[in-house]
Each structure stands twice: as structure tokens, then as C-alpha cells.
Amino acid sequence: MIPQEPGRTRAWILHPDLTREDTRHAPEYALAEAVSLAHALPGLDVVGQGIVRLAKPVPATLFGSGKIEELRAQFAEAEVELVLVDGPVTPVQQRNLEKKWKVKLLDRTGLILEIFSDRARTREGVLQVEMAALSYQRTRLVRAWTHLERQRGGLGFVGGPGETQIEADRRAIDEQLVRLRRQLDRVVRTRELHRAARAKVPFPIVALVGYTNAGKSTLFNRLTGADVLAKDMLFATLDPTMRRVKLPDGPEVILSDTVGFISDLPTQLVAAFRATLEEVLEADVVLHVRDISHPETREQAADVEDILADLGLSEDVPVLEVWNKIDLLPETDRAILSGRASREDGTLALSAVTGEGLDVLLEEIATRLGGTRQRTELHLPYEAGRKRAWLYEQGVVQGERRDEDELVLDVLWTPAQAARFERM
Known part of the structure; x- marks a missing residue:
């Protein structure tokens, strides 16, 4: 035995x-x-x-x-x-x-x-995982499944959250999905209010994305002094975390750490976490963090790029490729990769563990934020008071004049701010 x-x-x-x-x-x-x-x-x-x-x-x-x-x-x-x-x-x-x-x-x-069920901590994350599990379970209603009759507890083996059991019919699952969707809608509305409150603070958003276990949370902790769970483990971070960071000789930014991507991510989870990953779509700069020491770093990068494309990330948003974990490479390989990164536009080699290359990363973020701001002239009707107020809250208005039937504003903003304004 x-x-x-x-x-x-x-x-x-x-x-x-x-x-x-x-x-x-x-x-x-x-x-x-x-x-x-x-x-x-x-x-x-x-x-x-x-x-x-x-x-x-x-x-x-x-x-x-x-x-x-x-x-x-x-x-x-x-x-x-x-x-x-x-x-x-x-x-x-x-x-x-x-x-x-x-x-x-x-x-x-x-x-x-x-794994997602075990890791979700926020109310929104828990609801999204429950909905994804139910959608998955709904497709697997097969007679004679008797070992999944118990309620979820510990290792649930996708037995379904709450009171749903495997022999429940599709109608029962659909009813529970409707109930969860209503709860999630309420949570999402609350998150949108929080996002609107953040929008009033004129801080650009820098989002960390990358394959799971690429070192995003370690980099996030190093840059912010935060204490986000950072382990050599897939999906160590699930719920997004945000902190404020002061760039050297530059603006303050909001740094956002997100769930790691993975190849063949279940379609149920892509749909469930689309709302969470909307933080990436709101970003002014995206940092694509790669584990450059991994044997399949190119394949992992391609998976991340596919998911970003599926999410609809605008081509106007600058994406910096961050080659992390260079401390794990032999000295010769590290020198070669660092030289390559220095020659490629928008690519940086660093170690989130040792801190090597972080100062260059912060300078590059500040440069990108300054370089991406565009000047434009906006024409608003007088009744568009809410939009005018939002522009002033963002700190992007350089000047204003009043014509006979409209306001004309001189605006200096990032593509992400312009996109948010268009969606208002």
C-alpha cells in the first residue's frame, strides 16, 4: 500500500x-x-x-x-x-x-x-469563475455521472458551484446562470463607477500583460513596493491589482497587474474575464512581459499577442516588450540579448528580481507617454457639459474659446484618452 x-x-x-x-x-x-x-x-x-x-x-x-x-x-x-x-x-x-x-x-x-475557482478573491472574480464553470458543466451533462454529485468543497473537480449538481438539467443551470449574471452586472456597475472615479484623476494607465508565470507580479512589486502574491506558479495572480507609481522626471501613472495568459485558454474563461481584461484596453501603455529564459518564449509571446488581438487592443496603444528573467541566462546569452533589446525599438531586457534594467524601463514608459500625446481641436455644443468637465478633470485642455453656437477646445491627450472620450 x-x-x-x-x-x-x-x-x-x-x-x-x-x-x-x-x-x-x-x-x-x-x-x-x-x-x-x-x-x-x-x-x-x-x-x-x-x-x-x-x-x-x-x-x-x-x-x-x-x-x-x-x-x-x-x-x-x-x-x-x-x-x-x-x-x-x-x-x-x-x-x-x-x-x-x-x-x-x-x-x-x-x-x-x-485553479481559477481556488484563486478568485474579489466578488467579481468569484462570479465570473462560477459562470464559466456552469457554462462548461452545461455542455457536459451526460447520464451516469455519479461521482460528481456532491457539492463543491475543496477539490470540486468542476462539480459546479453552489447547489448545482451534475445531474441537474440544462434549465436549472440556465436559471442559475441568469441569477449569477444579474449579480455580476451589479458588481460590474460598481467597478465602472470606480473606473469613472479613477478617470477623474489625470494619471495615465500602464498595464502589465504576459504569459502566466512570466514575472509580471514580481515586476509589479518591484516598481510599486506592493506585496502582490508572486510565486513560481501558474496563475499566481488572478484578480487585477492597481497601484500608483511616480516616473522619474515624469508623470505619476497607475500600474495595473493582470491575470496571466496561457495557450488554449478555455473559451468560457476568455468570455468570463473579458470584463476584467478591459483594464488593458483602457491603458495608455501596455507592457508585454516575457520570460526570456523559457525555451518557448517566442511561442508564449505569440499566444499573448493572439489574445490581445482578440480583445481588440487598439494599434494606437504603444506596446513595450519587456524581456524579463535575464538573470537566469548564462552571461554570454544575457549580453547578446541585452544588445539585441537595445537595438530594437520598444524592447527592453531586465530582471524584476535583481532590478537590472528597471531604470531604463521607467524612462521608456515616460518617453512613450510624452510621445504619444496628440494635439487636436474639439468642437462641443454648449449642452455637452459632462464631456467638457471630463476633459478638464483629465487635465488635457490647453485652451478654450466660445463661438456663437459651440465650444472650441484645444486638447493635448493620449490615444487611450481620445478613445475613452469617443465612448462617452
Whole structure:
């Protein structure tokens, strides 16, 4: 009998390596990321892992019968209780594999939902995760699912939040989704009021984005003196955090730390966290933080760029590429990369841990904020008092004159401020 710590679950990670041309990440790195995801969830002991090469998924069981039997023997010997499949698994495949292996099974989406459920702290984050979990569960209503009947508690294995159980029908789930959506609307309205209050303070917004575990929170803490959770762990930060920072010989800015991106982010979570990531769309400068020491740093950067494009980030917003973790590179590689970064416009090499290169980053942010301001002439009708007041609160009005039937304002502002004004 293998000794096991009470309250912990023995897990095995499988990465199905499908022979597809559109696969961006190498299977060994994809498996390593899946293992990191599992370690990010409290209560799991990863007792085994492996890559399963698949020319073509089997519709009923994903894997072939020979591989299923081989894995069943391994799981039985290791006393595995939970198998995590790093990829999509249909409800039918999940049910059949659970029967054959006598274990619980989670696919990639289910695992990420579990992590988000464990990490969400703000009311908005909790509601968004609950809605995403319910939307995911709604697609997986399959008869004979009996092991998920209990309510969520600890490792819920996407059993659904609150009183919803797996055998609840779609109507019951839809009713709960409507209730959660109403609650979320109230929370979002409150957040919009807070955002409107921040808009009255003429501070530009600088948003940190990047692949999960790229070091955004460490950089945020170093720049702001804050104490945001910064661990070598996927999704250490979930709820966005904002702090004020004084740039050297420049303006004060609001620095925003956001949830890390990841490849193949579940569609339910992209939709659920779109509102949270709207902070990025409001930014005057975006810092794309990359773990330059990671073997797949280019692939991770491409994933982040895809998500930013999906969010609709304006091409007018400057994006600075921050090559973080240069302290983890050999001396020769560090010198080469630092030289490359210095030659490429909008690219900086630094270490959030040691502080190397941070002064150059702050100077570049100040330069971008100054350089992006554009002068324009606005014509407003006299009844547009609210818009006029907002412009003065932002501190962008350089002069004003009154014509016979309108106000003419000389405005110096950033593209982000111009976009916010257009949306008013």
C-alpha cells in the first residue's frame, strides 16, 4: 500500500500529442506546463506523467484500446485517483475513460477552471469563475455521472458551484446562470463607477500583460513596493491589482497587474474575464512581459499577442516588450540579448528580481507617454457639459474659446484618452 497524506489526491498527467500542423508548442513543454498547472492546484500529488502520441483521436475513448489497458495498469499500480488530460476531452470520452480506469478525469479546461475557482478573491472574480464553470458543466451533462454529485468543497473537480449538481438539467443551470449574471452586472456597475472615479484623476494607465508565470507580479512589486502574491506558479495572480507609481522626471501613472495568459485558454474563461481584461484596453501603455529564459518564449509571446488581438487592443496603444528573467541566462546569452533589446525599438531586457534594467524601463514608459500625446481641436455644443468637465478633470485642455453656437477646445491627450472620450 502506497502511503498517502490525508486529504490529498494522487494525480497523473497525460498530454495527448496530436500530429497536427497547427500545434504551436512542443509536446515536452506542453506536458511541463500541464504539470505546473497541476502543482498550482492545492491538494494534488502528481505521481506520474507522460506524452501519448495520437495520429487520430478515437471518438469514444480518445486513446486506442491497447494504450488504455497499458495506462490502466500503470494507474492501478500507482493508486491514481485523478487523471488530468492536457487537452479537450468530450463528455462521452470522459465517461468511458472513467469507467475503464476507475478514476476521476479532468481535461485542460476543467483543470484551469479548478485553479481559477481556488484563486478568485474579489466578488467579481468569484462570479465570473462560477459562470464559466456552469457554462462548461452545461455542455457536459451526460447520464451516469455519479461521482460528481456532491457539492463543491475543496477539490470540486468542476462539480459546479453552489447547489448545482451534475445531474441537474440544462434549465436549472440556465436559471442559475441568469441569477449569477444579474449579480455580476451589479458588481460590474460598481467597478465602472470606480473606473469613472479613477478617470477623474489625470494619471495615465500602464498595464502589465504576459504569459502566466512570466514575472509580471514580481515586476509589479518591484516598481510599486506592493506585496502582490508572486510565486513560481501558474496563475499566481488572478484578480487585477492597481497601484500608483511616480516616473522619474515624469508623470505619476497607475500600474495595473493582470491575470496571466496561457495557450488554449478555455473559451468560457476568455468570455468570463473579458470584463476584467478591459483594464488593458483602457491603458495608455501596455507592457508585454516575457520570460526570456523559457525555451518557448517566442511561442508564449505569440499566444499573448493572439489574445490581445482578440480583445481588440487598439494599434494606437504603444506596446513595450519587456524581456524579463535575464538573470537566469548564462552571461554570454544575457549580453547578446541585452544588445539585441537595445537595438530594437520598444524592447527592453531586465530582471524584476535583481532590478537590472528597471531604470531604463521607467524612462521608456515616460518617453512613450510624452510621445504619444496628440494635439487636436474639439468642437462641443454648449449642452455637452459632462464631456467638457471630463476633459478638464483629465487635465488635457490647453485652451478654450466660445463661438456663437459651440465650444472650441484645444486638447493635448493620449490615444487611450481620445478613445475613452469617443465612448462617452
